[in-house]
Amino acid sequence: MAPTPAREPRRRGRPGYDQDAVLAAAVRLFNERGYDYTSMFDIAVALGITKSSVYHHISGKEQLLQMAMDRALDGLFEAADEVRALDVPARERLEQLIRRSVLVLSERFEYVTVLLRVRGNTEAEQHALARRREFDVVVTELVKQAQAEGGVRPDIEPATAARLLLGMVNSLTEWYRPRPGGADAIADAVTALAFEGLHTISPGRTPPDRH
Amino acid sequence: MAPTPAREPRRRGRPGYDQDAVLAAAVRLFNERGYDYTSMFDIAVALGITKSSVYHHISGKEQLLQMAMDRALDGLFEAADEVRALDVPARERLEQLIRRSVLVLSERFEYVTVLLRVRGNTEAEQHALARRREFDVVVTELVKQAQAEGGVRPDIEPATAARLLLGMVNSLTEWYRPRPGGADAIADAVTALAFEGLHTISPGRTPPDRH
Missing domain, CATH: 1.10.357.10 (Tetracycline Repressor, domain 2)
Structure with a gap:
């Protein structure tokens, strides 16, 4: 059987691509070290951007x-x-x-x-x-x-x-x-x-x- | 089929009953609020004894x-x-x-x-x-x-x-x-x-x- 094609994740808000990238990075960290042990700063570091850039796309954890x-x-x-x-x-x-x-x-x-x-x-x-x-x-x-x-x-x-x-x-x-x-x-x-x-x-x- | 009788948990160390009681209380708290969010003090409170009494039986969390x-x-x-x-x-x-x-x-x-x-x-x-x-x-x-x-x-x-x-x-x-x-x-x-x-x-x- 052919593999089912991966669904394109739905994009939310205006700066779609960036929000998805932030989400993907956050979720990886949540799973690696736990939600409680992941800060917005950690997410920014993982993406190589500043914390205020993260807050541009997302209201918070x-x-x-x-x-x-x-x-x-x-x-x-x-x-x-x-x-x-x-x-x-x-x-x-x-x-x-x-x-x-x-x-x-x-x-x-x-x-x-x-x-x-x-x-x-x-x-x-x-x-x-x-x-x-x-x-x-x-x-x-x-x-x-x-x-x-x-x-x-x-x-x-x-x-x-x-x-x-x-x-x-x-x-x-x-x-x-x-x-x-x-x-x-x-x-x-x-x-x-x-x-x-x-x-x-x-x-x-x-x-x-x-x- | 008759229910299998519950096994008696093995007792460890000298003050067996108390160690088991401490363990049971701790495990309940670990599952309720998470291991990281449970302190030895919380365990003592749950048992109605002092923290030093807990340490009498157990070296730590x-x-x-x-x-x-x-x-x-x-x-x-x-x-x-x-x-x-x-x-x-x-x-x-x-x-x-x-x-x-x-x-x-x-x-x-x-x-x-x-x-x-x-x-x-x-x-x-x-x-x-x-x-x-x-x-x-x-x-x-x-x-x-x-x-x-x-x-x-x-x-x-x-x-x-x-x-x-x-x-x-x-x-x-x-x-x-x-x-x-x-x-x-x-x-x-x-x-x-x-x-x-x-x-x-x-x-x-x-x-x-x-x-």
């Missing part, structure tokens, strides 16, 4: 965090919208949403990493956590619908299934490093494990005995 | 972090040892190890949560990360062996499968809250999803057509 979290969450909700429009059974939409979540994570790796480390210390972080929970609900509802249609096994609680699926996807920020063409391969592995399982033949779910 | 990480890692490696001794195919040992990892996480929830948030800022943290990687290797080797025996599908890279399995297990610290009897139910859900998959019938892996 909080805005950078907010933009990073939005970029991750917007990607996930765009994927949810695309999947909602597909005219296929819920089980396939669920599988597509998990696959696309892996691709969003791979394309927006640093932004998703920032998002997943947020613990809710500020109002903006609380808002981001609320949007994450909203996304959990989207996945939970798809599991429910797929169970009702008979496409997903009924013996796993929908919210638990959703959390385990997203837990597996989100774990990528801990060990996966994006590389060209790698996203589809890892999405294949995630969906194969999640939907077909690791067993060579799934015991107890083979078709009825023919005798 | 670093020792508490070390003990917390060890308690989590010791649980995982004890599970790996028990599973190694089982006289069953590698696929079943793998499934047992995933199940037991869920139970360890549930029994030692606060300790595993501390462990998983560590980023390697000190030598002790680096050592804990190395032991985590060692555990990844144990799981990877089991996947390899199970693939060689034909018990696990061969089309997922062993290290990737191990990481996805543990990613799913570790995600529990983010959303699961231990409750009596809950650990076995969640272990069932994890192993069902991981080994059998969410599909009602696994496509492409049903027995050969009878025509």
